[in-house]
Amino acid sequence: MNSSASRIAFVGGGNMASAIIGGLLKQGHAAGDIAVMEPFEGARERLRQHFGVEASEQPAQALSGAALVVWAVKPQTFAEAAAAAAPHCAGALHLSVAAGIRSDSMARWLGTERIVRAMPNTPALVGRGMTGLYARPGVSGEDRARVERVIATTGEHLWVEHESQLDAVTALSGSGPAYVFYFLEAMVAAGLDMGLDEAQARRLAVGTFAGGAELARQSEEPLALLRERVTSKGGTTYAALTSLEQDGVKAAFQKALHAAERRAQELGEEFGR
Ligand SMILES: NC(=O)C1=CN([C@@H]2O[C@H](COP(=O)(O)OP(=O)(O)OC[C@H]3O[C@@H](n4cnc5c(N)ncnc54)[C@H](OP(=O)(O)O)[C@@H]3O)[C@@H](O)[C@H]2O)C=CC1
């Protein structure tokens, strides 16, 4: 087992852990300085084969000597994992990506104030993640910088001042890629209905989303103005947007994000005890 300031241990080796590990390795972090505590052999084997990192079900083996512990378990299993892991990570900085689980709960379970919460998203897999970060008041500038260096390997980040804002981040950007895929699915299905083939429809839909997002990123103009520039008077876009408004799509979408935010709050209450 290594022991060094750059050693990072992950608790939970699923989707989000893999996205962050992939980012770290691409940026030159040594695989030998990464270990994962993961209870299921299938997942451990995949991590070893895919990333060359150490994976163990034994907390002592995975966590000892880690300067940073990244919590990437489901909110439902966080308390159980924390009980097993806490005795083996004294002195570490903790970074949680779990939706909803409050830093108060983590401080109680882990006996430390050195806690940062992150809400990443799956485009981290391709280095285009968008992550919200919140640091508990006691976290030093050095610890914040350390977390930033890890998260920067997966894309962009922004800090929020109040922990409750992370539930909004979860609803907007954490779950957000699923909304993008949902709209893409609808666009592709409509393209098929109208006589395009699947590959054509997918390419057009994905290219349009990527292009629209890039235009919005590079522009400082209001989003409504960018929309209006597409909407010729009496034209096709006007017909489509009128149909969307008549069906209440914008209101339904806003309602959906509030449902996600509420669920993040509930997860914290239910599984943070
Ligand atoms: N997926 C996403 O888009 C995002 C997820 N998140 C957050 O990331 C966290 C992980 O999500 P995700 O990666 O999708 O989930 P996964 O189910 O892919 O990963 C969780 C992993 O933890 C393992 N695990 C279960 N119990 C324990 C335990 N006691 N100790 C250690 N490991 C354990 C699971 O095994 P098994 O599967 O066999 O139970 C699984 O491999 C969640 O808290 C989620 O809220 C945050 C942002 C985005």
Ligand SMILES: O=C(O)[C@@H]1CCC=N1
């Ligand atoms: O659906 C979830 O609960 C997690 C958190 C954000 C994205 N996936």
